[in-house]
Each structure stands twice: as structure tokens, then as C-alpha cells.
Amino acid sequence: MGRTSDAPQQLVEAARSLLHDRGYSAIGVAEICERANVRKGSFYYFFPSKQALTVATLRTTWAAERGRWLELLDDEDGLRGLETLFREQAGIQLEHHVSTGSIIGCLYGNLALETGASEADLRSCLREIFDDQSQLVFSALSKAASVGTLSMNRVTMETGRGLIAQLEGAVLLAKLYDDPSRLANLWQQMAGLLGIARS
Amino acid sequence: MGRTSDAPQQLVEAARSLLHDRGYSAIGVAEICERANVRKGSFYYFFPSKQALTVATLRTTWAAERGRWLELLDDEDGLRGLETLFREQAGIQLEHHVSTGSIIGCLYGNLALETGASEADLRSCLREIFDDQSQLVFSALSKAASVGTLSMNRVTMETGRGLIAQLEGAVLLAKLYDDPSRLANLWQQMAGLLGIARS
Known part of the structure; x- marks a missing residue:
């Protein structure tokens, strides 16, 4: 063979x-x-096309990252995992900036803004990835509420999506300014969104 | 003549x-x-180039929008102006969706992710616009704290930038899902960020 x-x-x-x-x-x-x-x-x-390769690229990338998300979110109180996850997201941008001199940004966010209705497969793939991310965050919020570290009224898909939106918006600005320090207080902002003490 | x-x-x-x-x-x-x-x-x-026209386009667009921001933020307690401003930002996306069937998104955010170091003039123009937006939000936060409707510890440029990041991230996701309802609770999320009662 x-x-x-x-x-x-x-x-x-x-x-x-x-x-x-x-x-x-x-x-x-x-x-x-x-x-x-x-x-x-x-x-x-x-x-068959550039679009098909791009979809394969996104699926491969997210499959690897998803494993890491699951690992980090497998904590006891839900919130600690989320904090580690989002601090790591900021850290990835910082490390890339140190090693290459520029902010790499978020592949999914970049493509979300660049592609429209005419790239239906790509759009659908990006929606699946962001749905999955929001769902993983929502599960962590549920766990946090069940052990009493988060108020039950914050356990909604809207809150999960709000954290992902905060991450995407902050990475967008860090990339534009080419400045990873813009992400230094990301978790503080998120703690505000969650109505928990800002550490 | x-x-x-x-x-x-x-x-x-x-x-x-x-x-x-x-x-x-x-x-x-x-x-x-x-x-x-x-x-x-x-x-x-x-x-001289596509980039020069794009810079002129962004400056023209922001000059008009900036007038509206100033008008809305010229309120008595700062927070009410911010709430109206961000609800209007969500409303613009909803109206465009009703009239054309799609989410128009944010021109500045779209270009921020699409352009890199090689388009230096465009990048610098986008930075000026986001600086200006963050500064206008910061001024409103200062006013709110001075009349006692916001805690003084939230009056930082980081908080101003955090609200702009939340707006950009939420618009990015609304555009990807082509769903203006994703912006329905934008102000609620921001109220969380500001540590004020969620209306």
C-alpha cells in the first residue's frame, strides 16, 4: 500500500x-x-474550491481548539475554567505578538466579517463554531450557578454569546491597534458582565 | 465659474x-x-489610490455619525445618552435588516479586521475613529460619575473601550447570523459591564 x-x-x-x-x-x-x-x-x-478548503481549515482548527476549551472548562466551579480560558485567549495574542511582532487576531472573527451570503458553506461553518463556543460557555455558566458561584439569572445563552462577543470585539481592537495590552483587562470586563467580583 | x-x-x-x-x-x-x-x-x-478613497469615505461617514453621537450624549446624566446611543446602534442594524433583508454590520469593524500593516493610512484612520468613539464614551462615563449615576471606579478608558468592544463583537455576530435580535440585549450586557441595574 x-x-x-x-x-x-x-x-x-x-x-x-x-x-x-x-x-x-x-x-x-x-x-x-x-x-x-x-x-x-x-x-x-x-x-472543489477555495471555500471548501477554508471550511476544512476552520473545522480542523476548531477541532483542536475545542479539545483545549473542554479541558480548561472541566473544573469544579465553572467560573475558574472560564477565567483560565479567556486569560489564555488573551495570552495567545500576547505570545504571538512577542514572537512575530504582530497580533494574529481570531481566524473565525476575521472571516465572519469578510464573508457574506454568497459564501453559504463558509458562513454556515462559522455559525456552527460560534454556536459551539457559546454552548460551551453556557454549560460552564450553568455549572457555576449549580455550585452557587454565579447568580442563576446570568445563566442564559445571551450571556454566553455576550462573553464571546466581548472576546471578539476586544481581539478586533487589539489587532487594529497591534497592541496585546488591550486584552489585559478582558476578564475584568467579563466579570462585570457576569455580575461577579472583578478580580 | x-x-x-x-x-x-x-x-x-x-x-x-x-x-x-x-x-x-x-x-x-x-x-x-x-x-x-x-x-x-x-x-x-x-x-491617488483605493486606499485614499477609502480613508476619505471613512472620514466622511464618521464626521456625520459623530454629530449624532454628540447630540445623543448631550444629556444630563451621561448614562441615559449612552443607553440611547447603543440602542440606536442596534436599531440601525434592525432597520437595515427590515428594509434590505440583511445586516449591514459596522464599516469600521469590517475594515479593522480586513486591513493590515500594509494599509498604514487606512489603519491609522480606523484607529483615530475608534479612539474618538472611546473618548466620547469615556466623557459620558465621567459625566455619569460626576452626577452620581455611575461608580467612579468604572470611569476609565478601559471601560470606554470595553463598551466599544462589546458593540463591535455583538454586531459581528449579528452580521454572521444575519439576525438583528442578537443585538436586542446589547444594553443589558453593557449595563453589566458598568455595574449598574440592568433595565
């Missing part, structure tokens, strides 16, 4: 890097193939 | 509409000229 092709993995990695650097509209299949060192024929053997 | 040219104004309006519809990277000078019904020679007579 022959070795399986590395091309899909290489294309996904090239797409992830290019999407972060230059966004969706600005890149083309030829450029992705060049970065991946894969021929155009191979691209179309594995993916 | 001859009539002054309408071309700059037509180009700005065409650019605003195209930037909302398709973003910055996806559009070109030829398309903007076609939408504006202006010849390419005229474009380059008034603007």
Missing part, C-alpha cells in the same frame, strides 16, 4: 497561515498551492 | 456601498468607478 498524500494537510496549513495574514478575499488557489508546495491539480483533486 | 465636480462625492458614496457589500480586498478601482458612474481618469484626478 502506498503512502497517503500529505497534500490535504499541507493545503490546510498553508490556507490557515494565509487566511491569518491576508484574509479570504485577497488570496487565491494559486497562492495557496505555492505556499503549500502542492500542484493545482492536486488541490482540485482534494478540494 | 463652472459647476464643481460631483465626482468625489459620487466616488465616496459608491465606495461606502461597495465596502459594506463586499469589503476592501474584493473591490477594485474599476468597479468603484462603474458604481459611481465616474471615469477612471477622474478617479485618479481626485484620489
Whole structure:
């Protein structure tokens, strides 16, 4: 049996890097193939379009990150996990800034603003990811209320989405100003949203 | 004396509409000229580049919106003005959804995520606009604290930026889901951030 092709993995990695650097509209299949060192024929053997590769890239990325979210949220009181998770999100931007000199931003947020109704598959994939994130946050809020560390009236999907919105908005501004210190008080803001003591 | 040219104004309006519809990277000078019904020679007579026209478009747009912000924030207790302002921001998205069937989103937020270090003038213009917005919100917070409707410890530029981040993040998600109801509880979330009673 022959070795399986590395091309899909290489294309996904090239797409992830290019999407972060230059966004969706600005890149083309030829450029992705060049970065991946894969021929155009191979691209179309594995993916029908740039959109299809982008969806595969987002699914792969979120599958890995989701594992980390679950791990962090597997705490006893719900809130501590959320705090660690959101502090880590800020930390990722800071680390990237230290190592490369720029803020990497959020791949999902970037694409959410750049894509419209004409990229239906991509949009639907992004909705699934944000739904999943909001649901994971909501579960942590439920756990916190059940052990008494959060008021029951904050346990709503709206609150879960509000925390994700706060994260996305803060990362957007940190990216625009190329300044990770903009994320330093992210958890404080979120604590306000949750009506808990600001640590 | 001859009539002054309408071309700059037509180009700005065409650019605003195209930037909302398709973003910055996806559009070109030829398309903007076609939408504006202006010849390419005229474009380059008034603007050296797509980036220069985009900066002019953002400045024109924010100058008009800024007047409205000042008007709304000119209230007696600061907080009421902020509430009206942010409810109006949600209302604009709802109205646009009713009249066109889609969420228009935030032009500044869209471009903030789509442009990078290579578009230095555009980035600098967006930073000025978000600085100005945060400063206007901060002034309203100061006024609220001075009349006793807000705790003094919330009167920081971080809180001002936090409210703008919440607005941007919530509009991003409303646009992705094409659902203005996602903005229905925006002020409630912000009231949480401000540590005031959620109305």
C-alpha cells in the first residue's frame, strides 16, 4: 500500500497561515498551492474550491481548539475554567505578538466579517463554531450557578454569546491597534458582565 | 465659474456601498468607478489610490455619525445618552435588516479586521475613529460619575473601550447570523459591564 498524500494537510496549513495574514478575499488557489508546495491539480483533486478548503481549515482548527476549551472548562466551579480560558485567549495574542511582532487576531472573527451570503458553506461553518463556543460557555455558566458561584439569572445563552462577543470585539481592537495590552483587562470586563467580583 | 465636480462625492458614496457589500480586498478601482458612474481618469484626478478613497469615505461617514453621537450624549446624566446611543446602534442594524433583508454590520469593524500593516493610512484612520468613539464614551462615563449615576471606579478608558468592544463583537455576530435580535440585549450586557441595574 502506498503512502497517503500529505497534500490535504499541507493545503490546510498553508490556507490557515494565509487566511491569518491576508484574509479570504485577497488570496487565491494559486497562492495557496505555492505556499503549500502542492500542484493545482492536486488541490482540485482534494478540494472543489477555495471555500471548501477554508471550511476544512476552520473545522480542523476548531477541532483542536475545542479539545483545549473542554479541558480548561472541566473544573469544579465553572467560573475558574472560564477565567483560565479567556486569560489564555488573551495570552495567545500576547505570545504571538512577542514572537512575530504582530497580533494574529481570531481566524473565525476575521472571516465572519469578510464573508457574506454568497459564501453559504463558509458562513454556515462559522455559525456552527460560534454556536459551539457559546454552548460551551453556557454549560460552564450553568455549572457555576449549580455550585452557587454565579447568580442563576446570568445563566442564559445571551450571556454566553455576550462573553464571546466581548472576546471578539476586544481581539478586533487589539489587532487594529497591534497592541496585546488591550486584552489585559478582558476578564475584568467579563466579570462585570457576569455580575461577579472583578478580580 | 463652472459647476464643481460631483465626482468625489459620487466616488465616496459608491465606495461606502461597495465596502459594506463586499469589503476592501474584493473591490477594485474599476468597479468603484462603474458604481459611481465616474471615469477612471477622474478617479485618479481626485484620489491617488483605493486606499485614499477609502480613508476619505471613512472620514466622511464618521464626521456625520459623530454629530449624532454628540447630540445623543448631550444629556444630563451621561448614562441615559449612552443607553440611547447603543440602542440606536442596534436599531440601525434592525432597520437595515427590515428594509434590505440583511445586516449591514459596522464599516469600521469590517475594515479593522480586513486591513493590515500594509494599509498604514487606512489603519491609522480606523484607529483615530475608534479612539474618538472611546473618548466620547469615556466623557459620558465621567459625566455619569460626576452626577452620581455611575461608580467612579468604572470611569476609565478601559471601560470606554470595553463598551466599544462589546458593540463591535455583538454586531459581528449579528452580521454572521444575519439576525438583528442578537443585538436586542446589547444594553443589558453593557449595563453589566458598568455595574449598574440592568433595565
